[in-house]
Amino acid sequence: MRGGKFVVFSIISALITGAGLAQSNGGQGLMIYAAAALKTSLTEIAATHERATGRDVTVVFDSAGATQRNYLADPEADLLITSPARIEQAQNAGSLPEGTTIVLGTTVAGVAVPPGTNKPDISSAQNLRAALLDAERIAFSDPSRGATVGNHFMTVIEALGIEDEVLAKATLAPNGIETMRLVLEEGVDIGITQSVEIVQANRDALAGPFPPEFELATSYALWHGDDLSPEARDFVAVLLEPESRRIIAEEGLAPPE
Secondary structure, three states, X not given: OOOEEEEEOOOOOOOOOXXXXXXXXXXOOEEEEEEHHHHHHHHHHHHHHHHHHOOOEEEEEEOHHHHHHHHHHOXXXXXXXXXXXXXXXXXXXXXXXXXXXXXXXXXXXXXXXXXOOOOOOOOXXXXXXXXXXXXXXXXXXXXXXXXXXXXXXXXXHHHOOOHHHHHHOEEEEOXXXXXXHHHHHHOXXXXXXXXXXXXXXXXXXXXXXXXXXXXXXXXXXXXXXXXXXXXXXXXXXXXXXXHHHHHHXXXXXXXXX
């Protein structure tokens, strides 16, 4: 990674977000753009920080790609949480200046079904293919919005030779949060998103990860520039405290090794 410090914080405690949560950002507050994989944990941490400090924390959640674009478009933005790969690409392209990247955890792409329904066998490529063909409705995040799993899923269905069949019955959601809403509230047969987003929405909805040949592991990281405000530095320190790390891990994001 060009011109930046890369830090991995080990989480010692137990293993294991429309598009956003928007709260009033008044003058002394913080503006954070974060991938939806951290919606539940970061919402809790931000709310606790607000109560402790009286400072507003505005968090906007979206797909990893959209999150980064939104951050870069907002001159008032303080912190960015997206994938390390996107951070590195942006730094190499000169979009992000020198700064620090702190890995928060990792998840894998998964398959969701409505709780209480039969969970399909997706342990092999052929079983996954059969499950996708059997489903009447499928939802996944829109690849054009920079959805990590959405882009990966397109390569999967192409490799399985069922791209046309799947896309004919698919709903493209803006992010994993909406994908899970479609599964839980509208009865979509199969949702494809990060496992952490499935667990955060409803643990009983997780059918499992992709089979080994299509496995996708994604890390998420906090990035900040070297010119942080004192308020932003305080929040970063809170985010890296053992209690915050425990919350992040318990909500489905496996700690970095």
